[in-house]
Amino acid sequence: MRRSVFIVSLLSASLVMAGCASNEYSNTTKGAAIGAVVGAVAGKATGNHKDKRLVIGAAVGALAGAAVGSYMDKQEKALKEELSGSGVKVIREGDKLRLDIPAQLTFEINRSDIRSNLYPVFNDIAKVLREYEKTMLVVAGHTDDTGPYQYNMNLSQQRADSVKQYLIAQNVQAIRIETQGYGPNYPIVPNTSETNRAQNRRVEIHIEPIVE
Template identity: 75%
Template sequence: MKTKVALVAVMSGSLVLAGCATTDNQNTTRGAAIGAVAGAIAGKATGNHKNKRMVIGAAVGALAGAAVGGYMDNQEKALREELKGSGVGVQRDGDRLVLDIPAQLTFDINRSDIRPSLYPALNDIAKVLRDYPKTMVVVAGHTDDTGPYQFNMNLSRARAESVQSYLVAQGVQPIRIETIGYGP
């Protein structure tokens, strides 16, 4: 019975790929390299003067990729600072930040109402999301494996939607939040 929140930076013109966990500077460098390759491919594939377009595409892609890496580095740092001591884990997975929220903070058994013990962490998450408005959020609800499968699927979706509603009430734009229920 845990909830996972995945944060993904979305910036136009960039290609975002998941990768291994790295240090802050490596994330920016990797983002620039991925962006450069993506930009070069896009530039080469369009119109006449393909080599010139490839160079321009690589430069634009490198800037976009570095921007995504740097943006996520800063957001990861902010989340770690805000959530320090809360029990919520912050993990970096390439272009994604995954927040692992312990079951004892989230929901009672067979319920989708958020426990009050989760409010402080959700408030901190909402604050960071308001500060980083280019981030898309996926809230993944889970359940234990007791009870009927369909009940657990519905419950996991309801839990994800409860977290979404709470974040929206804290000022996060609803269009930025996707919910998914994984069940048991």
């Protein structure tokens, strides 16, 4: 038990230390920035922590070889079917999946409790995550750069935690889920207009298979 707590603490510390820096927003640079976010959130949280994966694998099982791609194909299809028309984007990145959830759909301004009308959407997400349990999840909160930096960091963490707690309440195993608030640190577009800022206010659920 103590070892599991230590592993979770180590995971959280590594996520806080993950970072990237970019001031250019050409298509190439934007793609690299998004890749860095994915790497920081999903790679640091899962691929580089064998002990963490072993703990979860022991609890829910693991995948091997060709089974990984097929498993994620089926999960991707199930998520797209369940979330069709919801506003949530299902994005495939190799053998990993990312759910991009616009914050304005999920939360009131300056609040971290999930809008009640979004419960059915998160119920659908949880339904698929329960069925495909051989995966690790990182819930990442993001904001725009409006307002005090620390306030945005806290808000993004609180929103990520709210999503985690809701998924747990829907019987997704807590051991599979980590959270991180990134505040304004990883914009996907420049914060130069309200349209762009709305895109940067988001919650992402990164889904990675647990492999042997």
